[in-house]
Amino acid sequence: DEPLLEVENLQKHFPVNKGLIDDLRVRLTGAEKEYVHAVDEISFDLYPGEALGIAGESGCGKTTTGMTLTKLHEPTGGSIQFRGKDITELDEEDLMEFRQNVQMIFQDPFESINPRMTIYDTLAEPLEIHDISNKRARVARALEFAELKPPEQYFEKYPHELSGGERQRVAIARAIILDPDFIVADEPVSMLDVSLRAGVLSLLEQMTDEFGLSIVYISHDLSLLRHMCDRIAIMYMGKIVEIGPTEEIIDNPKHPYTQSLINAVPVPDPEMGRERVELEGEVGDAVKIPTGCRFKGRCSEYVGEVCDQVVPSLNQKSDIEGDRRVACHLYESDEESDPEVALERD
Numbered sequence: 001d002e003p004l005l006e007v008e009n010l011q012k013h014f015p016v017n018k019g020l021i022d023d024l025r026v027r028l029t030g031a032e033k034e035y036v037h038a039v040d041e042i043s044f045d046l047y048p049g050e051a052l053g054i055a056g057e058s059g060c061g062k063t064t065t066g067m068t069l070t071k072l073h074e075p076t077g078g079s080i081q082f083r084g085k086d087i088t089e090l091d092e093e094d095l096m097e098f099r100q101n102v103q104m105i106f107q108d109p110f111e112s113i114n115p116r117m118t119i120y121d122t123l124a125e126p127l128e129i130h131d132i133s134n135k136r137a138r139v140a141r142a143l144e145f146a147e148l149k150p151p152e153q154y155f156e157k158y159p160h161e162l163s164g165g166e167r168q169r170v171a172i173a174r175a176i177i178l179d180p181d182f183i184v185a186d187e188p189v190s191m192l193d194v195s196l197r198a199g200v201l202s203l204l205e206q207m208t209d210e211f212g213l214s215i216v217y218i219s220h221d222l223s224l225l226r227h228m229c230d231r232i233a234i235m236y237m238g239k240i241v242e243i244g245p246t247e248e249i250i251d252n253p254k255h256p257y258t259q260s261l262i263n264a265v266p267v268p269d270p271e272m273g274r275e276r277v278e279l280e281g282e283v284g285d286a287v288k289i290p291t292g293c294r295f296k297g298r299c300s301e302y303v304g305e306v307c308d309q310v311v312p313s314l315n316q317k318s319d320i321e322g323d324r325r326v327a328c329h330l331y332e333s334d335e336e337s338d339p340e341v342a343l344e345r346d
C-alpha cells in the first residue's frame with residue numbers, strides 16, 4: 001500500500017512575540033529573533049485506514065502537529081505529502097479537494113461550530129462550499145450516523161441548546177459529511193463528562209471502521225490511545241522520541257519519557273471534569289532548546305556526555321527489532337553511543 005500521508009522533517013516554529021520594543025531592538029542590534037520550536041523535524045507515514053496516536057504532555061507539539069497536517073498552520077520547514085502531493089504547493093483545485101478530504105475534530109466543539117448557526121446550517125455549509133447537492137438528506141444521514149436522532153429534531157437547534165456530548169457529535173457529523181479520507185481528532189473527549197466519553201469514542205471508532213478513513217488521534221491519555229490506535233508516536237518538546245505498534249509501545253516502552261508517561265497516573269481535575277498527566281519536573285523551554293537530548297534534565301537514565309552533547313536520532317540503527325524507532329542513546333550500539341564517535345557524526 002502507498003502511504004496516504006508522508007511527513008518528512010516537518011517543522012513549525014513560531015516567532016516569539018515580545019512586542020514592538022523588542023522588534024526594534026532585534027532590528028537595531030541585529031540580535032537573533034527568538035522562536036518557539038513547537039514542532040522540530042518530525043517524520044512519519046500514515047497508511048489508508050490506519051489510526052496513529054500522538055501522545056505527550058501539554059506543550060509537546062501535539063496540537064501544532066495536528067493543525068499543520070490539516071493545513072490550519074503552514075509548516076516552516078520539511079514537507080507533508082498527501083497522496084503524493086506536497087500540501088504547501090496545491091493549486092486551487094487540489095486545495096479544494098484537500099479541504100474536502102481532510103477534516104479536524106477539536107477538543108472544544110465550540111471551536112469548530114459557529115454558535116450563531118443552526119445545526120442544519122452548520123452541517124450544510126461545507127456541502128454548499130463544495131457544491132454538493134442533496135443537502136437535506138446528507139445532513140440527516142450524518143446526524144443519524146452521529147446518533148442524533150431523529151435528525152429533523154436537531155435541524156433548527158443552536159449549539160447552546162445541546163449538551164457537550166451532543167455538540168461533539170455534531171462536530172463529528174460535520175467532519176464526516178464530505179466523506180473525507182483523513183481526520184485529525186485532537187483530544188476529542190477530554191472536555192466531556194466522563195460518563196459521555198465512551199459513547200463518543202465508540203462513535204469515532206465506528207466512523208473509522210465504516211468509512212475506512214485514516215485518523216491521527218491526539219491525546220495525553222495512553223490508555224485511550226491503546227484502545228483506538230494501531231501505532232503510537234510519543235512527542236517531547238517538538239520531537240518524536242518513540243514510535244511503533246501500540247502494544248509494543250504500551251507493554252514494553254523503551255524511551256525513558258515513554259516509560260514515565262506510562263507510569264504516570266492521570267490526575268483528575270474535578271472542576272473541569274478532565275484529567276491531566278503530571279510528571280516530575282517541567283517540560284523544558286521550547287525557545288532555548290538545550291544541546292543534546294531534550295529530555296536530559298528529567299531523565300533517570302542519563303548516560304553522561306553523549307546525552308548532554310549529541311541529539312539522539314530517531315532514525316539511528318538501534319538494537320530494537322521490528323517497526324519501532326526510539327530516539328535515545330541508550331539503544332544505540334556501543335560504537336554509536338561513544339561520545340567521540342557520536343560528536344564527530346553529529
Ligand code: SF4
Nearest residue numbers: 293296299307328329
Ligand atoms: Fe535519557 Fe540520554 Fe536517552 Fe535522553 S538520550 S532519554 S538523556 S538516556
